[in-house]
Amino acid sequence: MIKKMMHGNEACAYGAIIAGCRFFAGYPITPSSEIAEELAVLLPQVEGKFIQMEDEIASMAAILGASLNGIKSLTATSGPGFSLKQENIGYACQTEIPCVIVNVQRGGPSTGSPTMPSQEDFMQSRWGTHGDHFIVVLSPSSVQETFDLTVKSFNISEKYRTPVILLMDEIVGHMTEKMILPEPGEIEIIDRKKPSVKPEDFRPYENTEDGVPPMAAFGSGYRHHVTGLMHDETGFPTNNSEIIQKQKDRWKKKFDLARDTVVFTELTDAEDMEYLVFSYGSSARCTRKAVKIARENGLKVGSMKALTLWPFPGKELEKVSRGLKGIVVAEMNMGQAIREVERAVGKNVKVLGANRYDGESMHPDDILSVIEKF
Amino acid sequence: MIKKMMHGNEACAYGAIIAGCRFFAGYPITPSSEIAEELAVLLPQVEGKFIQMEDEIASMAAILGASLNGIKSLTATSGPGFSLKQENIGYACQTEIPCVIVNVQRGGPSTGSPTMPSQEDFMQSRWGTHGDHFIVVLSPSSVQETFDLTVKSFNISEKYRTPVILLMDEIVGHMTEKMILPEPGEIEIIDRKKPSVKPEDFRPYENTEDGVPPMAAFGSGYRHHVTGLMHDETGFPTNNSEIIQKQKDRWKKKFDLARDTVVFTELTDAEDMEYLVFSYGSSARCTRKAVKIARENGLKVGSMKALTLWPFPGKELEKVSRGLKGIVVAEMNMGQAIREVERAVGKNVKVLGANRYDGESMHPDDILSVIEKF
Amino acid sequence: MQKKRFMITVDERLCKGCENCINQCPKKVLELSAKLKAYPARQEDCIGCLRCEYICPDFAITVTEIKGDSNEN
Amino acid sequence: MQKKRFMITVDERLCKGCENCINQCPKKVLELSAKLKAYPARQEDCIGCLRCEYICPDFAITVTEIKGDSNEN
Amino acid sequence: MSFRYEIRLSGAGGQGLILIGKILAEAAAIFADLNATQSQSYGPESRGGASRSEVIISDEDIDYPKAGNVDFLLAMTQEAFDKYGEMTKNGGIVVYDMEMVHTPRQLEGVRVFPAQITELAIKEFSKPIVANMVALGIVINLSNILGIETVKEAIKSRVPKGTEEINLKAFDLGYEKGKELQGL
Amino acid sequence: MSFRYEIRLSGAGGQGLILIGKILAEAAAIFADLNATQSQSYGPESRGGASRSEVIISDEDIDYPKAGNVDFLLAMTQEAFDKYGEMTKNGGIVVYDMEMVHTPRQLEGVRVFPAQITELAIKEFSKPIVANMVALGIVINLSNILGIETVKEAIKSRVPKGTEEINLKAFDLGYEKGKELQGL
Amino acid sequence: MKTEIVLSYLRKDKLPHIWCPGCGHGIILGSMMRAVHKTGWKKDDIALVSGIGCSSRTPGYVDFNTLHTTHGRSLAFAAGIKFSNPRLNVISVMGDGDAVAIGGNHFIHAARRNLNITALVFNNYIYGMTGGQFSPTTPYKAIASTTPYGNIDKNFDIPSLAIGAGAGFVARSTAIHVPGLDDIIYQALNYDGFSVVEIISFCHVQYGKRNKLKTPLSMIDWLKSIALPIAAYEKLGEEQRRDKIPIGIFKNIPTEEYSQKYIKEIIDPNKSKDSILKDYCKAKLYDL
Amino acid sequence: MKTEIVLSYLRKDKLPHIWCPGCGHGIILGSMMRAVHKTGWKKDDIALVSGIGCSSRTPGYVDFNTLHTTHGRSLAFAAGIKFSNPRLNVISVMGDGDAVAIGGNHFIHAARRNLNITALVFNNYIYGMTGGQFSPTTPYKAIASTTPYGNIDKNFDIPSLAIGAGAGFVARSTAIHVPGLDDIIYQALNYDGFSVVEIISFCHVQYGKRNKLKTPLSMIDWLKSIALPIAAYEKLGEEQRRDKIPIGIFKNIPTEEYSQKYIKEIIDPNKSKDSILKDYCKAKLYDL
Numbered sequence A, B: 001m002i003k004k005m006m007h008g009n010e011a012c013a014y015g016a017i018i019a020g021c022r023f024f025a026g027y028p029i030t031p032s033s034e035i036a037e038e039l040a041v042l043l044p045q046v047e048g049k050f051i052q053m054e055d056e057i058a059s060m061a062a063i064l065g066a067s068l069n070g071i072k073s074l075t076a077t078s079g080p081g082f083s084l085k086q087e088n089i090g091y092a093c094q095t096e097i098p099c100v101i102v103n104v105q106r107g108g109p110s111t112g113s114p115t116m117p118s119q120e121d122f123m124q125s126r127w128g129t130h131g132d133h134f135i136v137v138l139s140p141s142s143v144q145e146t147f148d149l150t151v152k153s154f155n156i157s158e159k160y161r162t163p164v165i166l167l168m169d170e171i172v173g174h175m176t177e178k179m180i181l182p183e184p185g186e187i188e189i190i191d192r193k194k195p196s197v198k199p200e201d202f203r204p205y206e207n208t209e210d211g212v213p214p215m216a217a218f219g220s221g222y223r224h225h226v227t228g229l230m231h232d233e234t235g236f237p238t239n240n241s242e243i244i245q246k247q248k249d250r251w252k253k254k255f256d257l258a259r260d261t262v263v264f265t266e267l268t269d270a271e272d273m274e275y276l277v278f279s280y281g282s283s284a285r286c287t288r289k290a291v292k293i294a295r296e297n298g299l300k301v302g303s304m305k306a307l308t309l310w311p312f313p314g315k316e317l318e319k320v321s322r323g324l325k326g327i328v329v330a331e332m333n334m335g336q337a338i339r340e341v342e343r344a345v346g347k348n349v350k351v352l353g354a355n356r357y358d359g360e361s362m363h364p365d366d367i368l369s370v371i372e373k374f
Numbered sequence C, D: 001m002q003k004k005r006f007m008i009t010v011d012e013r014l015c016k017g018c019e020n021c022i023n024q025c026p027k028k029v030l031e032l033s034a035k036l037k038a039y040p041a042r043q044e045d046c047i048g049c050l051r052c053e054y055i056c057p058d059f060a061i062t063v064t065e066i067k068g069d070s071n072e073n
Numbered sequence E, F: 001m002s003f004r005y006e007i008r009l010s011g012a013g014g015q016g017l018i019l020i021g022k023i024l025a026e027a028a029a030i031f032a033d034l035n036a037t038q039s040q041s042y043g044p045e046s047r048g049g050a051s052r053s054e055v056i057i058s059d060e061d062i063d064y065p066k067a068g069n070v071d072f073l074l075a076m077t078q079e080a081f082d083k084y085g086e087m088t089k090n091g092g093i094v095v096y097d098m099e100m101v102h103t104p105r106q107l108e109g110v111r112v113f114p115a116q117i118t119e120l121a122i123k124e125f126s127k128p129i130v131a132n133m134v135a136l137g138i139v140i141n142l143s144n145i146l147g148i149e150t151v152k153e154a155i156k157s158r159v160p161k162g163t164e165e166i167n168l169k170a171f172d173l174g175y176e177k178g179k180e181l182q183g184l
Numbered sequence G, H: 001m002k003t004e005i006v007l008s009y010l011r012k013d014k015l016p017h018i019w020c021p022g023c024g025h026g027i028i029l030g031s032m033m034r035a036v037h038k039t040g041w042k043k044d045d046i047a048l049v050s051g052i053g054c055s056s057r058t059p060g061y062v063d064f065n066t067l068h069t070t071h072g073r074s075l076a077f078a079a080g081i082k083f084s085n086p087r088l089n090v091i092s093v094m095g096d097g098d099a100v101a102i103g104g105n106h107f108i109h110a111a112r113r114n115l116n117i118t119a120l121v122f123n124n125y126i127y128g129m130t131g132g133q134f135s136p137t138t139p140y141k142a143i144a145s146t147t148p149y150g151n152i153d154k155n156f157d158i159p160s161l162a163i164g165a166g167a168g169f170v171a172r173s174t175a176i177h178v179p180g181l182d183d184i185i186y187q188a189l190n191y192d193g194f195s196v197v198e199i200i201s202f203c204h205v206q207y208g209k210r211n212k213l214k215t216p217l218s219m220i221d222w223l224k225s226i227a228l229p230i231a232a233y234e235k236l237g238e239e240q241r242r243d244k245i246p247i248g249i250f251k252n253i254p255t256e257e258y259s260q261k262y263i264k265e266i267i268d269p270n271k272s273k274d275s276i277l278k279d280y281c282k283a284k285l286y287d288l
């Protein structure tokens, strides 16, 4: 066990290397650049490759190329770059190529407030690319969680052949605090499933029981075709509507089956709660503080922190929402996760937003003042 | 009045020209290319400019540049290009530059099914770019509506200084039917508000009563600065959190005030309905047919067609949903608008999706079979 | 010198009848059949230059030297 | 020939004390003040070459010819 | 009672089936004051591959613009015949190009007409490209849904300038051919 | 009872305030086994402009990592003093650099110490860059929140190789200066 | 005889391909396969990457590790493949739109960076796949679906662009100069660094039909009339050069390849650096 | 005396600018303003467009119609401005990252298309704004925050790239070769078509500090030691050229400007075409 002070962006770089990431392609952008900078130092030390590409589109493309070689790959960016990556993120969804994309959010839209914290990309992280697709989005609230969730991001991405987005906020990215690195053996590392059949029988988009087809690396003898067009089980393009439907239904099945293993939440002070504060990322820390103060003031407040943003933990939330007097959704934007909360709990529980979108970090008072409104 | 047979993409081109569009920049992509092709013919005839750029990013940038000159501008694309435009769409939101972006949807994600119909970009059209932002999205279900909504798109975009997205589907884009061109004087054309103050008093992001600041063209004597950074009323960058909040609150005010004038829906067979089918775009035509058949079979079914997708007509829907036995959301995707319907009506009304996502056009039976499930 | 002889086969599943081979053959060996496929109308004139193979976009045509005893001078 | 004379003014709100002017002045006219701003320590040596103006990234320094009757030879 | 007539024109890209679909629709909607829609399916991206053009003609607003209950099928390739033959409604009509469809199946409850379409175009005009007009003539004759003059107006407004004559001639030829088929 | 101590280090980009923030946090969290967070605000994009580094030290988990109730303010520019002086909590401490802050205001309920920081760094080491270490010495002395050896460990682990000595010396000097200030 | 070789590299069950009858792209594909054959590379060791377009449908027919990516991004995907596993031989196939319209930035950066990738640009002067819009190589005054009044855009000269960006191997040939094309592709494949071959293809369907070159034959004849070897071209006067295209190898100089440089200058000196990560990374996590 | 001229074009209330003390970008801004002054253009008739980066902060300080866009997209926005209103004089300011990393495609297409835009590339060999990552112009072996072990990327030669893409006016100077720079910018502004001036700037803060050039003075001295006029450069042997940069005008030939060509060849012959739209468009809907 090693204790180390680092900021969230560093922790992400460490988590990646330990998860087995050996390829990074990126383009600098505040407030994410330290992830690239750290990996430029670390990757060669473990015989990995670091490349700075000409832009974010190329970076996204490059990590997909590397992942097709069987190499775990990462890119990191912020809003403007994240928007540019969307087309190729969709390609990763369509072709089911594992990869991890970090978005350290800034205030937006556009160039916005590059050095100021925000959680404004909650919806985009799920819906940013065109076309029906599924994706997993995790969001850490501390340096330690950044490390842990980076490793988990790679594991999920490998296990389910899906891009995973690690949605960080500037506060977590740039905050320095203690991180504990578990012993090497203690960290679960998952690698993608490889084909066990003969090359000629290999179907790269086979409808397996768990919906996750095995994946062969380029150069491993399993020559196959990968395309962004809708394709059949063998990976070749199709216009056949039955096959198209089958492929999409398999995606749904895969994510339905995976759902419970990729949705992480933390519930605190829930036993007697009358109010619940729902939050994620750095807002969740602020929430913890607010809950403490509220309880000191005699209010029965509990909290739910979402570590997984998508699939949205609506089920978990719905379960604990029954009978509550109110739910506060604390987030640094004009109201995004609150939409999902409303959907999940229906009109039976009153839901209010505690929103901060002025470029400052959320303050416990922002939450407390909303609780008072119920 | 002129009657003409045309397909939706042509109607869009005609609508644009009549709305006053004099600049088009684009990059070809199926199934939207005919809009560009038609405008390449028509624009020079009315002394407008057509330019084919090197990619979609540049196209989006170019129309914003032209709009800053006071010229109504259009671009048209499909999914992959729409994803690429997202960064600069965010720029248009941040800087409040009027412009119209047409997305003739294809099946997705990624290259997907380029020639097959879909409505899979419903969510992306609202949330595709990073950062808090507002946007208006319209969607036509016929050639006539394409013409009408193209004109409306320009009007809304000019009136409210906002990008407007015209979200078409391949069926409407490529279907030929009769269109009626009203007499020149009969069509309402709105132009952006110009400053009336002296140049030195001009504040391009002034907090006016309606939240819409006047806009001066480059070269008109009102020299000013435009930036994608968060900025103050004068348009210059700021890190001041109070000012940032004020700007964003003005955006909200602007769209709140505009809401009812930009949300268009059509309700039919509603008087006695027990079931409602909600749909948009070409699915709405299929819905009309399904409703007829259902009524012939003795089922009391009504329909709501949304011509405006965003702001979502949740209020309108909620109002008519009370007491219904069920709502069907008919759309050619795996379930997108249904999320908004659920949010709008809460858990009191049962909501089911009639979804088609196999590249074929929706069929009335797809809807009828869902109605049967209630 | 012994004149080489060639056999020309057209895979009809692949041939799209584009006439590239027909047009580029220096000896006018090939023609289009009623089924709109290329076929060797004058195989005996073939000099084995392979232009038809090189210019066929569909890998439908193959020219093989006929080895054997038919020694015509 | 009559020697030209120059007046050098530094706008202290603009000067960032980068020393570009100081370093590029061929006559060592300029120095850094205690307030970390450039100032003309030896204005009389100035030959009006304008290098300081050209190299100042902050438009803080201005050199003006002093016209008048002080004719020193 | 209202009527709805569905025509499916199917074959390969480049056979000009989309054009005759548009002509049919225009004839109905502009020159005959009915309602009509024309829509199509494409192959990969915008070019090549199978082609399907559908025309719906009705005296009411057309809700659903896709063919569901096909009254009339024109099949210009074997693939088209195989794929869409069965989908034609009871009492409907199928016309296929003998040049292209070599193994037609029996279709129950449907009147099936083999016709020399491409052959005629080549023979009479040395232009296989006008086969679509020949086919259009046959469609108009057999379907009896639109007046011949209406269609001729629409042809004139849709075909490239300078080609009106040959196209109209091909259409007429098809129309005559239609009579002949009826007479069988 | 648990404790939470908030230190705000404010001034301009390039003054090394983020570094001493990290040193403070590392001293507390790694070498003194407390909990600590360090965070900061930037100017436009990643460079230049005002700089603010905040350190929270606590014996409990630190929920909220931003300073709300500042116990100790170091102000290295006039702007920083003006902006953050008032936000210091009752009973808190403010130290400012006399070289940079020319018009300090009165702050009620707060002990305000003017100190020669940059001046000392220049005078003693001819290196204005070590002013941050001088300041750190003063902070440690006046705040009394961390042991001097703990902080020295952290300095050694954070400053560039080869510069340990001068940095430690500057720190010591600041520490002594702190004593002097206390003695006022 | 050659056809057999070509077919042995193709996925025969995917044929006939989607290209229109007579299309130049198919001719180039044959040439590519013969060139690959000459290298002796194993199919397993080749990755063929493309963007989107008619030309970019090539990978689907070839029995290698094949990748059909997004429009314009072929070289960026290829960079990830080559850099992460230098053992693979990487070929990138692109159309003119793919390579130098939307993909122009990746093109010039690939030329600058110098990973060992062979870029084959199938230039048919048009966007074929999307129905005949003009591209940055469409000739002056030509009609395309988006230049109804004739094209006024200046063209890229692809070899000049590649050279300006720093490419070490730059050549041009045409679809009809087979088997000479085979050799040029072969040399490009063998070049240790980034190599570009612009191959003038033809699209009678989208380009030709609008420009009085309706048939493959007329396009072939046209190409014959305009293409000539560099040396011959250089002998022409400026006026005579106007409508001619020089073909041959424009540049072929040795350069240092990027992934090798990275290994030599970045990985090798640093891989033994002491790091707390070492313990976590004892076992190589992947095996190339 | 010159300062006064410069200030007369600036938004004085926005000064001092955000650039670090001594930064080369400010020097270039002065030069630009003197060049603009010489053209006699009215402030109202000038549009200054930039991307994102330190250099791209320029428009904020200049009293024209100013536009600070997205990273790399300056020339694409500028194209929309120039093409839709050719009456405006359009200048585009970009950093090296802006112009030839993320913006490379717009750069080469602007060069090809030939709209009358003057592109000024402030090349400081680094990404200044984001904290010192390497760019496509960072010298070999230089340290940047993303090349901790030294840079191995080959560079773009910006003039070669522009020429390869077809630009008609291509020049290079440096921030310290004032007032010579004024004249080169002036010539570029006056050129009727797309013109590029690469201006070597310097960033002692992000580039210098990592590469033993900590102060503006040391960077200025370094620039003095490497830059020399094209003619002098050409006299050097290959070996001697290694660390030198030629400055001056590389190419200046007359070309046909795009928006004028469009009006002449596309609009003028077609604007009177009969169209049902005519009735709807009788009144010009905008007035330029």
Ligand SMILES: Cc1ncc(C[n+]2csc(CCOP(=O)(O)OP(=O)(O)O)c2C)c(N)n1
Pocket: B027, B028, B029, B030, B056, B080, B081, B084, B111, G052, G053, G054, G055, G056, G070, G071, G094, G095, G096, G097, G098, G099, G122, G124, G126, G127, G128, G129, G130, G135
């Ligand atoms: C981002 C994006 N933009 C546009 C398209 C549409 N598109 C597909 S292929 C193509 C161009 C094809 O031209 P080219 O690259 O020259 O290849 P060709 O078909 O001529 O061989 C275009 C514009 C797309 N698929 N993706």
Ligand SMILES: Cc1ncc(C[n+]2csc(CCOP(=O)(O)OP(=O)(O)O)c2C)c(N)n1
Pocket: A027, A028, A029, A030, A056, A080, A081, A084, A111, H052, H053, H054, H055, H056, H070, H071, H094, H095, H096, H097, H098, H099, H122, H124, H126, H127, H128, H129, H130, H135
């Ligand atoms: C799409 C996008 N990617 C990345 C960034 C981050 N970014 C801002 S400026 C910049 C580079 C600045 O370098 P350069 O263009 O050379 O200008 P300089 O600051 O050196 O003058 C980068 C990468 C961004 N704002 N947007």
Ligand code: SF4
Pocket: C006, C008, C024, C025, C026, C027, C028, C029, C030, C045, C046, C047, C048, C049, C050, C051, C052, C053, C063
């Ligand atoms: S090999 Fe030559 S001569 Fe023989 S058929 Fe082919 S092209 Fe003609």
Ligand code: SF4
Pocket: C010, C014, C015, C016, C017, C018, C019, C020, C021, C022, C037, C038, C055, C056, C057, C058, C059, C060, C061, G022
């Ligand atoms: S070139 Fe090939 S495809 Fe074309 S006709 Fe000849 S054999 Fe058939």
Ligand code: SF4
Pocket: D006, D008, D024, D025, D026, D027, D028, D029, D030, D045, D046, D047, D048, D049, D050, D051, D052, D053, D063
């Ligand atoms: S004008 Fe020349 S001599 Fe005078 S101060 Fe400036 S640089 Fe020195």
Ligand code: SF4
Pocket: D010, D014, D015, D016, D017, D018, D019, D020, D021, D022, D037, D038, D055, D056, D057, D058, D059, D060, D061, H022
């Ligand atoms: S160059 Fe300008 S900013 Fe720098 S010290 Fe001189 S006057 Fe001041």
Ligand code: SF4
Pocket: E047, G018, G019, G020, G023, G024, G025, G054, G055, G124, G128, G129, G202, G203, G204, G205, G206, G207
């Ligand atoms: S459209 Fe053109 S490029 Fe595409 S396959 Fe057909 S002929 Fe070839």
Ligand code: SF4
Pocket: F047, H018, H019, H020, H023, H024, H025, H054, H055, H124, H128, H129, H202, H203, H204, H205, H206, H207
């Ligand atoms: S970081 Fe570099 S380029 Fe940016 S302002 Fe400072 S010195 Fe200039």
Ligand SMILES: [Mg+2]
Pocket: G053, G095, G096, G097, G122, G123, G124, G125, G126, G127, G128, G135
């Ligand atoms: Mg092409």
Ligand SMILES: [Mg+2]
Pocket: H053, H095, H096, H097, H122, H123, H124, H125, H126, H127, H128, H135
């Ligand atoms: Mg730079």
